[in-house]
Amino acid sequence: MRSSLDPGGGPVDCRAVTTTISVTARGQLPLPRGLRERKRIKPGMAVRVTEVGEGLYVTPIPEPTEQELREVIAAAGSLRRSQTSEEEAMVQQVIDEYRAEKRRAGQ
Secondary structure, three states: OOEEEOOOOOEEEOOOOOOOOOOOOOOOOOOOHHHHHHOOOOOOOOEEEEEEOOEEEEEEOOOOOHHHHHHHHHHHHOOOOOOOHHHHHHHHHHHHHHHHHHHHHOO
């Protein structure tokens, strides 16, 4: 197994894993459990599919952190004014609901 450093300075697993899967009648590609577990891909998680030459490159898209969500919402609301306390409460409610849903789904 080769190893290199990611931009953050930590080690990166550079092993190549090749497997064959069949496209379902609905056009879906079932990812093997081992790949999902190693790449931490959970049900409902978004992945990016990039066409590269004759192949496809699948990349998990990490979920935004609470801080990232707050920054996006603050930036959108601060174009003309600051967020109101009601808007701030709504942001917190959405975050709380999201976390509760993740707990119910067992993720």
